[in-house]
Amino acid sequence: MFSYAQWVPWVSSFLGAVTGFCLYVYIKNRFIFGLPESPAKIVISLLTLLLLSGGLAIAGYLDGLAAWLIMIFGICIIGEALRIVRVRNLKIEDEESENRAGERAKWITTTELQVLRYRLPVAADWSRPLRIVHTSDWHFSPKLPHSYWQRVVETLAQAEADLLFLTGDFVTHARDARFISEYLSRELARLGTFAVLGNHDYWEQPDEIRSHLTSAGVTLLTNTSVLLDPLPGTPLLICGCDDPWGSESWQPPRAPYQCIKLCLSHTPDNIYRLSGWGADAVFSGHFHAGHVRFPFLGALLIPSAYGRRFVHGHFRVNQTHLYVSAGIGSVVPSQRILCPPDIMIIDLVPAHLTDDNIRVGEGIGREPVGDHR
Ligand SMILES: [Fe+2]
Structure with a gap:
């Protein structure tokens, strides 16, 4: 002894x-x-x-x-x-999720697609809510079955988005860029699909990826912005921030006095700068929610200057809401462990409609979802 x-x-x-x-x-x-x-x-x-x-x-x-x-x-x-x-202090636990059973039952969750729903009151005088569907990190590859990609696209179509946001990392290898046109050419949002590139896109062949996105009808917002009038009333400014990748750095766009300011940024690490600019909501991915999560410990390895602070979900930084998606695809290791892919559905609800009698989607022919404020 x-x-x-x-x-x-x-x-x-x-x-x-x-x-x-x-x-x-x-x-x-x-x-x-x-x-x-x-x-x-x-x-x-x-x-x-x-x-x-x-x-x-x-x-x-x-x-x-x-x-x-x-x-x-x-x-x-x-x-x-x-x-x-x-x-x-930063995290807001308000998502309403579908398909959580798969996450609980399985360790390997590579294709256990989750749909997370959020409801965000906004200072807009629209007559109805505006639906944003957000996905990230597709990492298109033949390693995942065709049936899975089809299921993801079908789920997007059924979400009946007003706007679809794609926040980068479409491929891991440029040779798979053809999948972008194959799966994303379908019209998936009433008012359009907007995207930024991710680090993997920049590390491969960004011009080729851009050309596939453009031919699929996706509007790229590389350090630029668009002003939309999606519904009568308050306009919407959507900008893209590709920092720290790309040849030019993001500059704050000029915004009308009264508008809703949204920003797509592959990495959530830009959140403090975007919050300083006055973004109402920022949509990101990049972390894959950790890709591999450990029981009790959660995700350990996250490529971020803030470590594991913004790993996944809904956060609030000052007045800015941040939505960090777990993404769709897979990289290394090729399997996601206890870390399912997800699609985020965020309903921007005009503040004057946020009484208990109003349900998101009502009046526009959509399946209502429950209140969960
Ligand atoms: Fe990624």
Whole structure:
């Protein structure tokens, strides 16, 4: 049997490995993910993991370093606690979801498409709500079956959108760009489909992807904006922000005195700048909701300067609402674990219609959804 004195180095070594892993997650999310895809990125990532986790495990085993490791581990725990508090302040748990049964029953959720519904009161004098359908990160690829892509498009068609927003990463490899025209050429929104590109699109062949989107009838908003008058009354300004990718950086567009300002941004990391501009709502993807989630821990690896702050769902930053989609497709690993793809349906409800007698979709021939404010 080990004596107490013999246990100490091993416990300390384990603590070192865990601490090293926490530091690795921090560095990977904030810095390594931002590097362009290349073999060097994989090497850097593995070396960082090995040096931090392995190095601190060895350090923990050595005499006299346990106290230092406990201190570093304590800082990690305090950091995590602060993160949880901050996310609680920003996150709004208001979605009404369909198909959650699949998420609960299965670990592998690659094609377990979820539909998440939201209802957002807006200061507009429209006579009815305006329906936005938002999807992201299609990552078109023949690895997922044709029946799945068809089901996604059919679900979009049934959502009866006024506006369809697609927030980037249409492909992982340029050779699959043909799928864009194949699946997205159908008219899926009454007032049009708008899109921005994602990092994978920029890392592949953005011009080819742009040309497939344009031929599918999608309006690209690369650091530009459009002013629409979708319903009599308040106009709608929709802009796209491609930062930090692309050759030019986003500049705040001029907006009429009174309008609803919406913005598409592949990464949620632009939220503070867009909120400062006065966006009413921002639509993003990029994180795949983590792609792989762990029981109790949730998603760990998120390519964001804010770590796991905006991983998925509905947030409010100052006066701006942020909707972060889990996306549709799959990358590496090719399976989503405990992390289903989703489509977000957001009804912008004029504030003067938000009494209990009004149901979203009423009066425009749509299936009403329940109130869940
Ligand atoms: Fe993506």
